[in-house]
Amino acid sequence: MVRDEIYLFNERQKQIRAIKPLSREEFVQPFSYKVEFEMGTKGISNKVTNKINEPKTPLYSNVTAQPYSGDYKALIKSQVISPVQWQKTIENLVAEGVDTFIEVGVGKTLSGLIKKINADVRVFNVENKETLEALSL
DSSP states (O other): OOOSOEEEEETTTTEEEEEOOOOHHHHHHHHHHHHHHHHHHHOSOTTTOSOOOOOSSOOBOTTTSSBOOSOHHHHHHHHHHSOOOHHHHHHHHHHTTOOEEEEESSSOHHHHHHHHHOTTSEEEEEOSHHHHHHOOO
């Protein structure tokens, strides 16, 4: 049975209180509006640059799961407030012929997720100099 409430017990006051859990939209909404307002009024970032050059290699967007194209600034802005299309991005990369992924950083979470999406691709993890030197493509 799914409940619409979470019960909290306050040890000091010895009382139970029911609260309604927030949906994902309700949880992120205040943050999203703040980011959208600030990015809309202040611009994406005048500190970086006003010009965004075309990428030399395909660069996939977290929002569209497709290579960047069109209005880059609007796309970057939407990336901050939109869900990440991780699975679709990996599926699209594989469909484009990518068969090898290298996760750079501590841990193997993303490597594991990629293997769950497509077990036929090669996935490597580079955490430090030793794992980089041991990498055999």
